[in-house]
């Protein structure tokens with residue numbers, strides 16, 4: 831599976847890529863050389879809104895045209911032939927790019943809203959930022975959006 835780095839202007843695309851299971855780092859820096867070094871070391875593809883940067887490193891850096899997040903995400907999916915599979919969805923923390931772990935329901939009792947605790951059975955946690963995930967209405971919304979790709 832491809833791995834990515836998104837630059838400062840493509841944070842939203844990064845979140846979408848993680849949602850569909852692609853390991854994506856977010857680098858908000860002017861030090862382009864850091865992006866290049868990381869991409870080379872970790873075999874990552876860099877996505878940017880900086881045309882010049884892309885033309886300077888045509889094998890590593892790709893300019894993304896779209897003007898809104900979902901358009902840009904769509905462009906990346908098409909360009910790299912990314913797979914959207916149910917079993918890969920919601921496996922990576924959309925905020926910090928860490929693989930999620932399942933967590934027992936009892937352990938999240940005081941960490942999620944009461945109505946969520948009462949109505950959901952399965953939870954996962956990001957061990958880095960401690961965010962708890964569950965199958966909620968937003969997942970339905972995301973699946974609908976992905977159908978329209």
Ligand SMILES: [Zn+2]
Nearest residue numbers: 923926956959
């Ligand atoms: Zn996280």
